[in-house]
Amino acid sequence: MVTLKVLKYVLYDVLRSRMVLAYALLLFVFSYALFYLESDPSKSVLSLLNIVLLLVPLVSIIFGTIHFYNSREFIEMLLAQPMSRRSLFFSEFLGLALSLTLALVFGIGIPAITFGVSATSLFLILVGVLLTFVFVAIAIWSAVVTNDKARGIGVSLLLWFYFTILYDGIILLVLFYFSDYPMEKVMMILSALNPVDLGRISVLLRLDVSALMGYTGAVFQKFLGSISGTVTALALLVLWSLLPLWFGNRYFRRKDL
Amino acid sequence: MLRLSHLSKSFGRLQVVKDLSVDFGRSQVVCLIGPNGSGKTTMIKCILGLVIPDEGKIVVNSHQVGRSWNYRRAIGYMPQINRFPDNIKVKQLFEMIKDIRQHRGDYDEELYRAFNIELIGEKRMSTLSGGMRQKVNAALAFLFNPAILILDEPTAGLDPAASEILKEKILSCRTEGKLIVITTHNMSDVEELADQVMLLHDGTLKFYGQLSELKTKTGSNKLSRALIEAYSRTADTVIK
Numbered sequence: 427m428v429t430l431k432v433l434k435y436v437l438y439d440v441l442r443s444r445m446v447l448a449y450a451l452l453l454f455v456f457s458y459a460l461f462y463l464e465s466d467p468s469k470s471v472l473s474l475l476n477i478v479l480l481l482v483p484l485v486s487i488i489f490g491t492i493h494f495y496n497s498r499e500f501i502e503m504l505l506a507q508p509m510s511r512r513s514l515f516f517s518e519f520l521g522l523a524l525s526l527t528l529a530l531v532f533g534i535g536i537p538a539i540t541f542g543v544s545a546t547s548l549f550l551i552l553v554g555v556l557l558t559f560v561f562v563a564i565a566i567w568s569a570v571v572t573n574d575k576a577r578g579i580g581v582s583l584l585l586w587f588y589f590t591i592l593y594d595g596i597i598l599l600v601l602f603y604f605s606d607y608p609m610e611k612v613m614m615i616l617s618a619l620n621p622v623d624l625g626r627i628s629v630l631l632r633l634d635v636s637a638l639m640g641y642t643g644a645v646f647q648k649f650l651g652s653i654s655g656t657v658t659a660l661a662l663l664v665l666w667s668l669l670p671l672w673f674g675n676r677y678f679r680r681k682d683l
Numbered sequence: 684m685l686r687l688s689h690l691s692k693s694f695g696r697l698q699v700v701k702d703l704s705v706d707f708g709r710s711q712v713v714c715l716i717g718p719n720g721s722g723k724t725t726m727i728k729c730i731l732g733l734v735i736p737d738e739g740k741i742v743v744n745s746h747q748v749g750r751s752w753n754y755r756r757a758i759g760y761m762p763q764i765n766r767f768p769d770n771i772k773v774k775q776l777f778e779m780i781k782d783i784r785q786h787r788g789d790y791d792e793e794l795y796r797a798f799n800i801e802l803i804g805e806k807r808m809s810t811l812s813g814g815m816r817q818k819v820n821a822a823l824a825f826l827f828n829p830a831i832l833i834l835d836e837p838t839a840g841l842d843p844a845a846s847e848i849l850k851e852k853i854l855s856c857r858t859e860g861k862l863i864v865i866t867t868h869n870m871s872d873v874e875e876l877a878d879q880v881m882l883l884h885d886g887t888l889k890f891y892g893q894l895s896e897l898k899t900k901t902g903s904n905k906l907s908r909a910l911i912e913a914y915s916r917t918a919d920t921v922i923k
Contacts, residue, residue: 473743
């Protein structure tokens with residue numbers, strides 16, 4: 427398949443970029459330090475979770491957008507060859523997502539192994555990988571839809587800001603104004619609309635620290651129980667990466683390059 | 684071999700190509716000329732399927748463009764690329780395009796050898812100078828023996844020796860029966876290569892025919908004079 431052939435070279439190119447190496451190194455240093463300083467590994471997973479929830483979406487969305495813009499002329503050249511736009515689109519996506527995944531697995535995985543693997547740290551890596559796919563998909567979508575590089579990066583940064591920071595504020599505001607009503611179902615829907623929240627909840631459900639779960643997490647646990655809550659959250663994350671990918675591909679197919 | 688009929692394309696409110704119809708046959712070099720922003724690149728991108736026309740159709744070797752991507756097997760394209768992926772080596776770029784095209788016949792490695800690309804195989808694309816990149820692009824376009832070659836300003840940035848090699852290659856491809864479409868601003872290239880000249884202005888076809896015809900019709904013997912004359916005529920006159 428042509429997708430795999432192109433993917434090979436995209437992977438080769440992205441894996442050697444300095445930004446991916448720096449990203450892996452940064453994760454490695456953070457997680458090594460956290461595992462080293464904290465004697466209780468579940469506590470270090472908790473601190474690591476906060477870093478992963480902030481850093482993974484940021485790096486994925488920024489690096490993804492920039493890389494797609496920088497490959498523009500090269501993409502044009504490849505599309506003048508006998509290959510479909512869909513093959514190219516998915517090989518770019520997979521190349522980016524898999525390289526960042528590799529960096530993540532290396533950066534957190536090696537410290538986790540040296541300090542004794544726990545199920546929760548593996549689970550944290552899984553959630554990180556899913557978030558990588560989600561935010562690379564969003565990045566490519568925003569790079570495809572906006573023609574101007576500066577505007578595309580702006581859109582990406584704004585989306586990151588919205589999902590990681592603004593969203594919590596909005597939820598609090600909604601809760602505050604509608605505190606007289608039963609909000610459980612609404613809250614569940616609201617948290618399903620934010621991939622970062624979904625990632626957070628699914629790790630916290632595994633850690634069983636309900637005090638730290640926040641309102642949405644508690645609702646998830648109450649309604650779905652630990653296991654099915656986790657599975658639902660993960661499935662929603664997969665959906666979150668497929669949706670922008672589908673829209674991006676649809677737009678890219680008819681785009682003037 | 685390559686036919687455009689009633690091709691139109693606009694970007695937003697700006698109409699870049701207006702009702703363009705033209706027919707190219709085999710064994711000829713067509714020079715596509717016109718001032719900046721006259722729609723040359725858009726026309727080429729429409730042929731390659733990179734830009735999707737609003738109206739009209741393009742037929743390449745009896746395959747209609749837009750239905751499938753298979754017709755591009757018959758096309759070699761030499762773009763003007765300034766930015767390649769940072770970490771891809773020259774050698775890998777060739778492997779990659781070979782991988783994608785799955786070419787069955789012989790490779791045409793004449794330019795590859797003439798430009799000594801073997802020697803820079805280990806260099807990364809991003810470290811090459813503009814002229815070297817042009818050489819790589821040219822070698823890639825000719826590598827798969829395509830029946831149609833589309834060259835976007837092929838001699839821009841090439842040193843005189845390389846430019847001469849490329850022009851000879853273009854002429855020998857013409858004798859092999861290929862169609863070569865070139866955009867250029869270099870008038871001596873047009874004088875040396877063109878069988879047919881195609882003049883675009885504001886997205887409309889102003890002239891399509893032999894070079895000598897253009898000269899007599901504009902009443903000027905030097906091509907550059909003839910072109911200035913042709914460019915300066917108002918947008919709605921067609922040179923007849």
